[in-house]
Amino acid sequence: MAAGPLFSTLDDSAARHPDKIAVEEAASADPALAAITFRDLASLSERARDSLRRLGVRPGDRVGLYMRKSIDGVAAIFGILKAGAAYVPVDPGAPPARNAFILNDCSVRTALVERRFEERFRNELEALGPIPSLIILDDVGGGRGLRAALDREDGRDRAPAEPSSGPSPDDLAYILYTSGSTGKPKGVMLSHRNAMSFVDWCSEVFAVTAADRCSSHAPFHFDLSVLDIYLSLKHGATLVLIGEEVGKEPMRLAQIIAERHLSVWYSAPSILSFLTQYGNLDRHDLSALRLVLFAGEVFPVKLLRALQQVLPAPRYFNLYGPTETNVCTYYEIPGRVPDDRTDPYPIGTACSHLRTKVFEPDGAAVPVGQEGELCVTGAGVMQGYWNLPEQTARAFLRDPDGTRWYRTGDIVVEAPDGNYIFMGRRDRMVKRRGYRVELGEIESSLYRHPAIREAAVIALPDAEGGVRIKAFLSCREGKRPSLIELKGFCAANLPAYMIPDLFAFDDALPKTSTDKIDYQRLKELP
Amino acid sequence: MTPITNTIKDFILKEFLPGENPDELTETTPLISGGILDSLATLKLVAFLEEQFKITVEAHEADVEHLNTLSDIAKFVQSKR
Numbered sequence: 001m002a003a004g005p006l007f008s009t010l011d012d013s014a015a016r017h018p019d020k021i022a023v024e025e026a027a028s029a030d031p032a033l034a035a036i037t038f039r040d041l042a043s044l045s046e047r048a049r050d051s052l053r054r055l056g057v058r059p060g061d062r063v064g065l066y067m068r069k070s071i072d073g074v075a076a077i078f079g080i081l082k083a084g085a086a087y088v089p090v091d092p093g094a095p096p097a098r099n100a101f102i103l104n105d106c107s108v109r110t111a112l113v114e115r116r117f118e119e120r121f122r123n124e125l126e127a128l129g130p131i132p133s134l135i136i137l138d139d140v141g142g143g144r145g146l147r148a149a150l151d152r153e154d155g156r157d158r159a160p161a162e163p164s165s166g167p168s169p170d171d172l173a174y175i176l177y178t179s180g181s182t183g184k185p186k187g188v189m190l191s192h193r194n195a196m197s198f199v200d201w202c203s204e205v206f207a208v209t210a211a212d213r214c215s216s217h218a219p220f221h222f223d224l225s226v227l228d229i230y231l232s233l234k235h236g237a238t239l240v241l242i243g244e245e246v247g248k249e250p251m252r253l254a255q256i257i258a259e260r261h262l263s264v265w266y267s268a269p270s271i272l273s274f275l276t277q278y279g280n281l282d283r284h285d286l287s288a289l290r291l292v293l294f295a296g297e298v299f300p301v302k303l304l305r306a307l308q309q310v311l312p313a314p315r316y317f318n319l320y321g322p323t324e325t326n327v328c329t330y331y332e333i334p335g336r337v338p339d340d341r342t343d344p345y346p347i348g349t350a351c352s353h354l355r356t357k358v359f360e361p362d363g364a365a366v367p368v369g370q371e372g373e374l375c376v377t378g379a380g381v382m383q384g385y386w387n388l389p390e391q392t393a394r395a396f397l398r399d400p401d402g403t404r405w406y407r408t409g410d411i412v413v414e415a416p417d418g419n420y421i422f423m424g425r426r427d428r429m430v431k432r433r434g435y436r437v438e439l440g441e442i443e444s445s446l447y448r449h450p451a452i453r454e455a456a457v458i459a460l461p462d463a464e465g466g467v468r469i470k471a472f473l474s475c476r477e478g479k480r481p482s483l484i485e486l487k488g489f490c491a492a493n494l495p496a497y498m499i500p501d502l503f504a505f506d507d508a509l510p511k512t513s514t515d516k517i518d519y520q521r522l523k524e525l526p
Numbered sequence: 527m528t529p530i531t532n533t534i535k536d537f538i539l540k541e542f543l544p545g546e547n548p549d550e551l552t553e554t555t556p557l558i559s560g561g562i563l564d565s566l567a568t569l570k571l572v573a574f575l576e577e578q579f580k581i582t583v584e585a586h587e588a589d590v591e592h593l594n595t596l597s598d599i600a601k602f603v604q605s606k607r
Contacts, residue, residue: 248565251585278569482550483543484562491561499561502544 005192006173007045007081007164009199009234014042017210017236023071024238025141026256027246033142036071038236041078044143048079050159051150055133057109059084059165062175064103064111065220066090066121069243070140073220074229076112084165085109086172088187089220092117093244094495098185100124102177106187106386108132112149114140169193175386176223178323179429179436179498183444187386188323197353197379198326199230204352205317205330206264206291210236213288214264215257217242217271222435223323224266224295232264247271250279258284264291265314268434269299270466272307281310295319295327296434298344298422300465305337312336320347320422322408323436324382324395328354329374329420344465346419347412354378356420357405358412363397371423374412375405382406430459430467432497437469442500445493446471449486451479454509456517457500471500472522474508527553530579531600537574538596542567553597558590568593575599581606 004012013022018039028034036044057063063080065087067073073089080087088106090099092114100121103111112135113121125131135153137145153159167173170191177185208214214232216239218224232239240260246252254275257265272294275281292307292314299318308316321328331348350356358372359365366372375397384392396404411423428439439457446455454474459467475481481489483503490499504525510518527535531553539548542562557563563571572588575581581603587593592602 245589249585249588250569251588255585274566274569483546484550484555484560487561488556491559496561496564499564 004196005081005164005167006195006199006230007078009230010038010042010045010078011164013233013236014038020210020236021238022233023074024240024260025071026240026242026260027252028141033144034071036075036143038233040143041071041075044075044146045078045082046161046164047150047158048076048146049082049164050161051135051153052079052083052085052110053162054159055110055135055153057083057085059167060171061085061109062088062106062172064088064090064108064113066092066099066103066111066117067114067137067140067145068092069216069219069241070145071143071241072137072140072146074239074241075143075146077220077229081167081173082164084167084171086174086189088175088177089225090177091219091221091495095493096120097124097493098495100128102185102187104128105177105184106175110135112137112146114145167192169196170383172383174226176221176323179438179441183441185441186388186391189383189386190326191383193379194326194382195226195230198226198351199234201327201351201353201380202227202231203234206231206293208232208235208237208264212237212263213261214239215242215262215266216240217247217253217265217267219244223326224268224434226326227266227293237264248274250274250277254279254281254284254286257289258286261288263288264293265289266293266295268296269294269303270297270433272299273303273464276303276307276310286311287313289314291315291317293317293319295321297431298465301337301341301344303464304333304345305339305341308333308337318345318347320420321376322410324406325354325376325380325408327351328376328380328408329356331419344422346415347422348419350376351380354380357399358414358420359397359399359405359407363399365399368414369416371411371413373426374408374410374420376408377403377405430469432467432469435495435497437498439469442469442471442490442494442498445490445498446473448493449481449489451475451481454517456509456519456522458519458522460523468501469498470502470504470522472504472506472509474506480505527596528600530603531596533578534575534599534603535596537578538562538571541570541574551596554595556594557596558594563593571599575603579603579607 022038022041025034137149139145173192175187180186216228316333318331319327329348409426412420442457443455456472462468510521572583
């Protein structure tokens with residue numbers, strides 16, 4: 001396997017630069033308490049490993065992670081990996097019911113949970129069946145919360161230290177849950193080989209060094225975090241954690257990028273748009289920034305142009321790839337965006353650790369210049385969906401020479417210069433702030449409201465190249481809920497980025513000749 | 527409801543709750559935690575407050591701590607004048 005198990009990214013750097021700062025927490029009130037060296041991070045992760053093992057965690061197990069982004073979270077992740085288990089990070093901002101579903105779905109052996117989430121989470125978990133024992137952290141920050149929780153678990157004597165497990169390349173490193181069209185999130189299983197082959201490709205293209213200071217903007221349940229965490233640690237760079245709340249405040253973000261001298265930035269385009277429009281970027285010294293990477297959705301060209309105007313110096317890369325493969329194609333923006341360009345930039349060419357090909361729906365290869373579905377094969381492709389053998393089988397196709405290709409569901413066309421142009425989605429999935437949203441999952445959620453009889457959700461383009469989500473509802477006799485009540489209901493069941501922007505009501509929704517909801521007609525309504 | 531609160535209420539109804547019955551939006555209706563104002567909407571609200579009431583909102587004040595209900599927002603605006 002490439003360079004060893006995923007945790008070697010930490011351990012190798014701990015051997016080379018033990019006293020260098022590995023991770024900082026950007027928003028901490030006290031800078032002295034919010035940083036950790038490579039040596040200390042490695043040793044805290046080993047304590048976590050030993051305690052997890054004593055709790056019964058064995059190679060191949062899953063361990064949940066339900067806490068705000070912090071040094072404690074990073075150490076916990078490495079502890080889980082070193083115990084030979086896979087970590088399952090959940091969104092601390094999502095409803096506890098959704099997180100309970102996820103951690104129950106993959107039968108976690110245990111989970112590290114922050115105290116503030118514990119009560120509601122336990123209640124939801126208990127409703128699903130017998131719950132595993134949980135490790136509760138009173139707080140997070142600087143690694144102290146994790147240390148205190150491990151002290152409590154250990155009691156009088158520390159768990160014995162045994163060397164880290166040596167996983168084989170196809171053993172799972174993490175499971176990332178993503179929106180599912182049937183209404184339930186599905187777990188994408190990623191192995192050590194999947195992760196390391198991707199990280200090694202990143203090393204090749206981005207040439208990160210120990211002098212770099214890399215952002216961690218994406219939450220740990222989003223696959224952008226794989227580049228952030230492992231690429232930074234692998235090269236002895238400093239990872240600067242940007243927490244959930246600060247991550248949405250453009251003025252504070254701009255301040256952090258400047259004050260922390262970040263040299264590498266990676267996020268969804270919508271955050272960059274926020275920064276451009278509301279971050280007062282011209283008030284800050286951003287000269288340390290050398291790389292701006294964006295992924296997750298299309299970056300509207302006029303917004304990229306506006307960003308470059310304020311921030312001309314860095315190299316800009318458009319990265320594309322579903323959670324199932326992490327980044328699989330990439331494209332470097334060539335110099336300055338011309339004033340008259342309106343077409344979005346290509347998603348580019350295949351990363352060196354993968355191969356890509358465009359297929360017809362029937363599995364035939366498509367000639368250059370014709371549209372088709374982008375498919376991927378190679379070391380970066382997922383092992384499958386957790387406990388969903390049919391969905392997993394449907395996600396792949398075999399070509400005549402026996403190669404297994406992952407079907408991205410994205411329609412592309414190969415341009416004469418060899419770059420892929422993104423044309424649209426095969427099914428009912430859209431991107432909102434970089435996150436995957438299955439319109440069907442929003443519908444399922446709305447159906448749970450007692451007053452709603454029918455629900456149909458569509459995505460409409462908005463003026464800035466993004467989407468607005470509109471829900472059409474028909475309600476039971478005389479029981480129409482207020483918009484406020486509906487939004488509150490959605491906020492209790494769905495993550496923020498999945499809450500519809502608009503609601504429309506009717507006595508009944510339009511149907512096709514086969515009695516299915518007529519989505520085409522709904523899209524055409526004024 | 528004070529004139530300040532009414533002005534803010536009208537803005538929120540017009541921008542973010544088109545078609546809603548105004549009586550549903552009370553002084554204590556949770557706006558951010560209740561899914562009515564997402565992060566972009568909150569920024570638009572801040573821009574409105576700065577323009578309308580001639581105040582300056584700091585970066586760390588544009589959040590659920592300061593702006594979650596009509597009552598919170600009115601109180602916040604008053605404190606800035």
